[in-house]
Amino acid sequence: MLNIVLFGPPGAGKGTQSQKLIARYNLVHLSTGDLLRAQIAQGTDLGIRAKKLMDEGLLVPDEVVIGMIDNALQDNPNAGGFIFDGFPRTVPQARSLDELLAKHDEKINCMIALEVGEEELVKRLLERGKTSGRPDDQDESKIRRRVTVYNTETAQVAGYYAEQKKFHALNGIGEIESIFGQICGLIDKHKPAAAETPAEATKEVKA
């Protein structure tokens, strides 16, 4: 399996690049933002509680998103791998993700961070807010709060993956296709050599 964390502040382009990556590598896209918005649309208790926080640009509690990811991993036993988008957003979430993947004998292969400065993020999100219908995209002060939450609570997740030598940063400003090409270059360098594993395993069994 190929498991990638796509990382970066709100508006960095994670969703756009995820769509292209799932097609190229046959992966399942797990966006905690999308999963939460699905809960809101269904009017579940979880959705009602999460909506208040999301509309204010604050994070929902770790155990809520960790539970959703746990369920999603179990719901996709035959996936070729996953793109985690918008998750993990805190160090406890990153630790939990490692534990959940370990239960399935899996791990994160690489984490790719898209770097974009605050003024560009605000511009992009206000533009997205014109059509996305997302309350958190329509108010500049809420957008800036999301960027601040990213800088104070989420940015340290990069250090967690750097310690595991899995952190890679790319400039998120540029042509979508060019950024996609750079992401694919990194993935191709770090993806597991699928063909080698079974052959090695067979050799060991014989020996």
Ligand SMILES: Nc1ncnc2c1ncn2[C@@H]1O[C@H](COP(=O)(O)OP(=O)(O)O)[C@@H](O)[C@H]1O
């Ligand atoms: N992993 C997470 N942990 C906590 N809250 C989350 C997480 N993922 C999404 N959220 C909530 O959902 C909101 C929207 O997330 P998302 O769709 O990823 O948007 P964006 O990255 O564009 O801000 C966040 O501001 C936060 O309130």
